[in-house]
Amino acid sequence: MYRIPAKLRLFAVLLMGIGVLSVTYGFLSTPKNMAAVQAILAQRSAGQPESSAGVHYDEAQLRQAWHQMQNRPWAAVLYSAFFFTAVALAVLFFYAVQIAAEAGWSAVLLRLMEAISWFVPVGGAIILVVLFCSAGQLNHLYHWMVSGVADPNDPHYDAVVAAKSGYLNKPFFLLRAVVYVAGWTAMLVWMQKAGLALDRSKNWALFRRYQTRAVVFLICYAITSTTMAWDWITSINPHWYSTLFGWYILGVVFPTAVSALAIATLYLKSKGYMSYVNDSHIHDLAKYIFAFSLLWGYLWFAQYMLYWYADIPEEVTYFLSRWRDYRIAYFTLLVLNLAVPTLVLMNSDFKRIPFLVAFSGLSVIIGHAVESYILIAPEVVGKNWHLGVVEWGSWLGFLGLFIWVTFTALTKAPLSASGNPYWKESESYRYG
Amino acid sequence: MRSDKILYGLYDDEDLLLSAVERIRREGIPIDEVYSPFPVHGLDKALGLQETRLGITAFIYGLLGLGFAIWMTWYMMIYDWPQDIGGKPSFTWGENMPAFVPILFELTVFCSAHLMAVTFLVRNAMYPGARAANPHPATTDDKFVMEISVRAADEPQVVALFKETGALAIHLKNPES
Numbered sequence: 215m216y217r218i219p220a221k222l223r224l225f226a227v228l229l230m231g232i233g234v235l236s237v238t239y240g241f242l243s244t245p246k247n248m249a250a251v252q253a254i255l256a257q258r259s260a261g262q263p264e265s266s267a268g269v270h271y272d273e274a275q276l277r278q279a280w281h282q283m284q285n286r287p288w289a290a291v292l293y294s295a296f297f298f299t300a301v302a303l304a305v306l307f308f309y310a311v312q313i314a315a316e317a318g319w320s321a322v323l324l325r326l327m328e329a330i331s332w333f334v335p336v337g338g339a340i341i342l343v344v345l346f347c348s349a350g351q352l353n354h355l356y357h358w359m360v361s362g363v364a365d366p367n368d369p370h371y372d373a374v375v376a377a378k379s380g381y382l383n384k385p386f387f388l389l390r391a392v393v394y395v396a397g398w399t400a401m402l403v404w405m406q407k408a409g410l411a412l413d414r415s416k417n418w419a420l421f422r423r424y425q426t427r428a429v430v431f432l433i434c435y436a437i438t439s440t441t442m443a444w445d446w447i448t449s450i451n452p453h454w455y456s457t458l459f460g461w462y463i464l465g466v467v468f469p470t471a472v473s474a475l476a477i478a479t480l481y482l483k484s485k486g487y488m489s490y491v492n493d494s495h496i497h498d499l500a501k502y503i504f505a506f507s508l509l510w511g512y513l514w515f516a517q518y519m520l521y522w523y524a525d526i527p528e529e530v531t532y533f534l535s536r537w538r539d540y541r542i543a544y545f546t547l548l549v550l551n552l553a554v555p556t557l558v559l560m561n562s563d564f565k566r567i568p569f570l571v572a573f574s575g576l577s578v579i580i581g582h583a584v585e586s587y588i589l590i591a592p593e594v595v596g597k598n599w600h601l602g603v604v605e606w607g608s609w610l611g612f613l614g615l616f617i618w619v620t621f622t623a624l625t626k627a628p629l630s631a632s633g634n635p636y637w638k639e640s641e642s643y644r645y646g
Numbered sequence: 647m648r649s650d651k652i653l654y655g656l657y658d659d660e661d662l663l664l665s666a667v668e669r670i671r672r673e674g675i676p677i678d679e680v681y682s683p684f685p686v687h688g689l690d691k692a693l694g695l696q697e698t699r700l701g702i703t704a705f706i707y708g709l710l711g712l713g714f715a716i717w718m719t720w721y722m723m724i725y726d727w728p729q730d731i732g733g734k735p736s737f738t739w740g741e742n743m744p745a746f747v748p749i750l751f752e753l754t755v756f757c758s759a760h761l762m763a764v765t766f767l768v769r770n771a772m773y774p775g776a777r778a779a780n781p782h783p784a785t786t787d788d789k790f791v792m793e794i795s796v797r798a799a800d801e802p803q804v805v806a807l808f809k810e811t812g813a814l815a816i817h818l819k820n821p822e823s
Contacts, residue, residue: 519744523732644688 216487216624226618233294233611240287240604248273251280281354282598288353289587289594290608292344296446297470297586298612299337300463304471306331306402307435313405313428319498321640322490324409324631325624326478330471331402332623333616338395341446345391349384355594358382358452375452382449390445394438401431412633421635439464451593454532458517465510466589469555470582472502473575478620480568487629493566494645500565503555503575511552535592543601544588550581583609650798651820652678653805654781655813657790660686666792666811667692675804679793681785704762711757712750719746782817789814 245251255271271279309327312320348355362368364376364383375382408424440460448459456462476499482488521529536544554577564570584601591599631637657663664686670677677693680686720739723729723746728737731745739746767773782791792813796804801818808816 515744515747519747522744525733 216482216621216629218621218625219485222617222621226614226621229610229614230618231611231614232607233609233614236603236607237287237291237611240290240608244284244286245280248276248280251276251283254283255279278596279598282594282596285354285594286598286600287604287608288344288347288355289591290605292341292355292446293587293590293605294583294609294612295337295340295344296590297467297583297609298333298616299341300442300467300586301471301474302331302333302337302616303398303435303439304464304467305475306334306398307432307439308468308471308475310405310428310431310435313409313425314432316425316636318636318639319495319643319645321631321634321636322488322495322643323475323479324634325627325629326482326488327475328402328406328409328627329623330474330478330620333619334402335395335399336615336619337612338398342391342395345388345446349388355590356449358449359384378452382452387445387449390441394442397434397438401427401434405431406627409631409634410627412635413628413631414633416633416635418635447589450590451532453528455529456517456532458513462513462517465506465513466582466585469503469506469510469551469578472499472506473578475499476503477572477575477579480572482629484568490630490641492643494643495640496568496571497562497565497645500559500571500574503571503578504559504565507552507555507578511548511556514548514552532592535596536588539597539599540588540592543584547581547585547588550577551585554578554581650796651801651818652793652795653801653808654817654819655792655794655808655811656782656784656815656817657792657812658788658814659812660790662812663790663792664688664692666808666813669811670792670794670804670807673803673807675794675796675800675807677792678795681780681782681791681793683786683788683790686790700762700766703765704758707761707765708754708758710761711754714757715746715750715753718753719749781819 245254252271255276305327309324309331311317312324312327344353344355347353348359351359357363358372358375358378360370362370363372364379365371366376405424405427408420408427411420412424440463443460443463447463448454448456476496479488479491479496479499483491518533521533555574558570558574558577559565587601587605634640655666657666660682663680663682667677667680667689671692671694680689680693682689716739723731723742724737724739728735731742734742736742780786780791781793782789785791792808794804805816
């Protein structure tokens with residue numbers, strides 16, 4: 215059994231404190247009225263070259279800027295919650311794959327994967343809170359939620375959104391969100407129960423039951439991971455189309471999930487737990503980080519190149535807003551998420567060096583955290599973005615929560631899934 | 647060391663073969679060669695073979711392919727017959743680069759893989775018409791053969807080791823014959 219060291223608990227609580235403080239600061243520091251917005255915009259253009267100084271804003275522009283400034287703390291919470299929840303969910307997906315495929319190498323890591331997956335209900339609940347607030351018009355994250363958007367006689371009428379209102383309407387959207395989070399949580403409990411039953415009696419029929427549950431989850435994940443990406447991310451920009459977005463989100467969260475798993479494993483190993491994890495297991499995790507970072511790079515480029523080549527106005531707006539307002543951050547992603555993991559982990563021997571695995575894992579985690587922000591922010595915050603105290607503070611707060619939930623869940627079950635029929639094979643696993 | 651005889655041990659299981667290789671090397675007897683119908687996982691480590699340098703050549707060939715692809719796309723699409731790519735007639739290689747990435751990628755992989763395979767064949771003298779070097783035809787089917795050249799004095803020890811480690815059959819060959 216694992217016990218959380220007091221220091222780690224304190225660290226997690228500190229991070230959560232930072233998160234709460236910075237999000238509170240974010241909400242308190244948003245401008246209260248249009249005059250304040252005008253003052254901020256005037257101050258900003260004062261630092262600009264002559265041509266853009268003294269630009270006059272009409273009321274609609276001012277209102278839009280105000281909404282974007284109000285969205286800033288909400289976007290900070292949503293991207294962090296989405297990032298950690300989707301990563302925990304991808305760990306659950308990885309876990310189910312191991313069981314469904316009867317993977318021999320990974321049985322020693324199953325309990326850790328279960329523990330990380332327990333962030334899904336916690337982070338999912340926070341996402342639900344944000345979504346319900348959006349539906350209640352407390353923020354302006356999803357502009358298709360504005361009333362009258364599907365009514366031809368309303369000034370807010372939007373033909374594109376109206377055409378999608380069969381799918382994009384508040385009740386169905388919220389129902390789906392609740393079903394996702396509740397369903398994933400129920401399946402996590404359901405699979406974990408079947409896994410724990412193996413510890414009590416080593417019965418092959420029990421393993422088959424475990425496997426069936428994993429397969430059922432995988433089918434549900436295949437559908438919900440895509441629709442979840444449409445609902446929570448793409449619907450922020452309902453005028454834009456991407457046919458590979460679900461895949462793209464998987465490309466974002468999967469290498470991050472394996473990186474988180476590898477770093478947690480290395481941490482536990484350094485504290486003397488999980489002594490049965492050898493460098494072959496680390497090698498395999500590093501291979502996943504390497505391979506799926508390349509998959510991410512492939513999907514990123516495939517999406518970019520097709521839009522660049524076709525040059526269709528409704529498609530390129532997505533990249534134009536990122537190119538104009540987020541250029542440096544957006545292209546730093548290629549370094550952190552693609553160049554670092556592929557170049558560092560290309561050498562077979564480097565995949566066994568804990569420092570290099572943790573280093574590229576950290577690069578992938580930070581890179582995809584920034585990316586999650588840029589998936590959401592250009593549409594809801596626009597030019598009024600900043601990766602500052604609010605955004606990083608919120609992310610660190612969720613990191614604290616993630617650590618706290620993961621390591622608390624780790625104390626609930628034995629660290630070694632020794633009842634698993636592949637335990638022995640995994641323990642003596644050697645690659646090369 | 648001049649060897650008098652060559653001994654062949656025939657095995658029919660890869661795990662048995664692996665443990666036999668480890669055992670015999672522990673006894674300090676050098677193994678000349680192991681013939682196998684397929685790559686046995688971990689055999690290179692067990693035999694203590696030198697790390698292959700094919701990876702380095704693959705990297706060099708990849709760079710070569712990348713360089714060739716850059717030159718080729720520039721020559722064909724920009725210099726020799728300038729093309730309007732995706733309605734963006736800039737006629738510079740840099741601004742049209744995204745369109746060339748698939749070609750750059752494919753030629754890198756193509757050159758890396760093919761030239762590496764060719765290097766492997768040349769390095770192992772596996773040119774067309776080369777005579778098979780395996781001592782026993784079963785090594786192309788489902789058997790494994792370990793080859794050890796010994797001096798006459800060591801022969802009984804090696805034979806005993808072969809028997810102990812579960813060899814199916816032991817053959818003896820005099821180099822002179």
